[in-house]
Amino acid sequence: MTYTIKEVAEKTGLSIYTLRYYDKSGLLPFVARNTSGYREFTDGDLQLLHTICCLKNTDMKIADIRTYITYVMQGPDTVKQRQALLAKHREKVVAKQAQLAQNLQEIDYKLDMYRAPDAVARVKDELRLAKADKLLAGLADPFQETH
Amino acid sequence: MTYTIKEVAEKTGLSIYTLRYYDKSGLLPFVARNTSGYREFTDGDLQLLHTICCLKNTDMKIADIRTYITYVMQGPDTVKQRQALLAKHREKVVAKQAQLAQNLQEIDYKLDMYRAPDAVARVKDELRLAKADKLLAGLADPFQETH
DNA sequence: GTAAACCCTAGAGCCTACTCTAGGGCAAGT
DNA sequence: ACTTGCCCTAGAGTAGGCTCTAGGGTTTAC
Numbered sequence: 001m002t003y004t005i006k007e008v009a010e011k012t013g014l015s016i017y018t019l020r021y022y023d024k025s026g027l028l029p030f031v032a033r034n035t036s037g038y039r040e041f042t043d044g045d046l047q048l049l050h051t052i053c054c055l056k057n058t059d060m061k062i063a064d065i066r067t068y069i070t071y072v073m074q075g076p077d078t079v080k081q082r083q084a085l086l087a088k089h090r091e092k093v094v095a096k097q098a099q100l101a102q103n104l105q106e107i108d109y110k111l112d113m114y115r116a117p118d119a120v121a122r123v124k125d126e127l128r129l130a131k132a133d134k135l136l137a138g139l140a141d142p143f144q145e146t147h
Numbered sequence: 148m149t150y151t152i153k154e155v156a157e158k159t160g161l162s163i164y165t166l167r168y169y170d171k172s173g174l175l176p177f178v179a180r181n182t183s184g185y186r187e188f189t190d191g192d193l194q195l196l197h198t199i200c201c202l203k204n205t206d207m208k209i210a211d212i213r214t215y216i217t218y219v220m221q222g223p224d225t226v227k228q229r230q231a232l233l234a235k236h237r238e239k240v241v242a243k244q245a246q247l248a249q250n251l252q253e254i255d256y257k258l259d260m261y262r263a264p265d266a267v268a269r270v271k272d273e274l275r276l277a278k279a280d281k282l283l284a285g286l287a288d289p290f291q292e293t294h
Numbered sequence: 295g296t297a298a299a300c301c302c303t304a305g306a307g308c309c310t311a312c313t314c315t316a317g318g319g320c321a322a323g324t
Numbered sequence: 325a326c327t328t329g330c331c332c333t334a335g336a337g338t339a340g341g342c343t344c345t346a347g348g349g350t351t352t353a354c
Contacts, residue, residue, distance in 0.1 A: 002284045006330075017313050020332090025311090030277075032286035036320055038331055044280035051257070054250045062311070075293040076270040083261035086254055093251050097244065103201045104240050107233055110198070114230035123223040130177075133191035137149050139179035144221050152301075164343050167302090172341090183350055185301050209341070301350065306343100313338070320331070 002032075002040040012049060026066045027052055029073055048072070058093045149179075149187040159196060173213045174199055176220055195219070205240045 009016045022028055023039070030048060032040045041049075048069070055065050068085055071078035113122050127143060134141050156163045169175055170186070177195060179187045188196075195216070202212050215232055218225035260269050278288050 002286070004331080015313080016331095018311085021312060024333095030289045032281065032284075032289065033332095036331075037333090038320085040284065040286060042277075042280040042284050042286065044277035048277075051253070054253045057246055058250045058254070073289070074291050075274060076267045077293050079261050079266045079270055083258065083266075086258050086261065090251070090254055090258060093247060093254065097247050097251070099204055100240060100244050100247070103205045104237070104244070106198070106201045107205070107237055107240065111230065111233050111237060114226050114233065119226045119230075120223045123226055127222060130189075130191035130195075133189040134179065137179075137187065137189050139149070139187060139189065142177045142179065142220070162343080163301095165341085168342060171303090180302095183301070184303090185350080295354100297352100297354090299350100299352080302348080304346090306345075308341100308343075310340090311338105313336100315336075316334090318332080321329085323328090324326090 002042055003046070005039050005041070008041045008046065008049070011046065012053060014053070022052070022062075025062050027062065027069055029069065055089070058089070059096070060089055064089070149189055150193070152186050152188070155188045155193065155196070158193065159200060161200070169199070169209075172209050174209065174216055176216065202236070205236065206243070207236055211236070 003011070005016050005019055008014075009019060012019075014022075019028070023031060028039075028045075028049070031045055032042075034040050052065055052069070055068065056062075060068075064085070068082065071082045071085070113119060116122060131141050131143060150158070152163050152166055155161075156166060159166075161169075166175070170178060175186075175192075175196070178192055179189075181187050199212055199216070202215065203209075207215075211232070215229065218229045218232070260266060263269060274290060278290060281288050
């Protein structure tokens with residue numbers, strides 16, 4: 001059993017445009033064509049596509065995904081290269097996770113302030129500090145007066 | 148005390164180009180200029196810039212960051228809008244975290260396979276399945292022979 | 295007073311990742 | 325046969341986020 005490009009688009013959430021773009025970019029060398037030139041996706045292809053989405057969702061570049069897929073197409077001899085590529089990518093993902101967690105904390109700090117009962121007072125204080133900073137440096141106050 | 152654009156670039160890790168681009172994009176309306184038109188950053192400006200980086204690092208679009216900064220410039224009256232904007236962004240960040248964690252698991256699954264002592268055997272099995280899939284659908288085998 | 299090292303703007307260029315259009319073929323139902 | 329709804333390619337266009345160039349003024353050290 002095989003799937004048309006439209007069916008695959010529905011299954012994956014990618015657009016037909018994107019799938020064709022991925023193919024053009026060398027990400028889908030494993031997808032077969034029928035006699036009319038139509039793409040025919042197998043279940044195995046969907047698994048590989050799932051891996052591609054996984055890499056894409058973790059912000060791997062198309063060019064690097066292509067490298068990985070090329071290794072896969074070359075068979076078991078490329079296990080070491082695949083491992084090296086994924087290990088390096090893994091580190092980036094872990095680093096991104098740490099950064100997100102850190103930044104989320106700062107966003108939460110701001111949110112807590114905005115949600116507090118005395119939010120306006122706290123924001124006014126913040127503003128006072130920023131204004132004092134400008135004054136101290138002999139600079140104009142860029143903030144709008146809310147009088 | 149104020150900082151030049153170069154000093155701010157060094158402190159933040161952003162390039163001078165990027166800082167000017169951010170200013171042009173309306174992200175830095177609070178930065179003052181001296182009589183020669185040179186930007187003069189205060190410590191308060193650096194704090195705001197830090198917030199901007201925080202939002203940028205969590206993949207907020209420049210246009211949305213501009214909206215947030217515009218609220219900040221308008222003073223304490225915009226607390227509700229700031230809260231709404233950040234709350235919505237927070238949800239996106241949390242969703243991204245979940246997706247990253249999920250995808251990292253899948254990457255780790257692959258990595259474990261590639262690092263296992265029987266990696267080659269397992270990859271061969273994977274390949275066998277993919278090939279069987281193609282055969283079953285009456286399609287050509289796209290994988291390279293490693294004989 | 296001059297060279298080196300800054301600063302500025304406007305606007306062009308670049309890169310990634312799509313997204314869409316034009317022009318045309320194929321497949322299924324009536 | 326013909327309409328509808330798919331499929332295809334090539335290539336143009338778009339959006340976002342920088343990055344750089346050209347042309348020109350300023351500041352600092354000697």
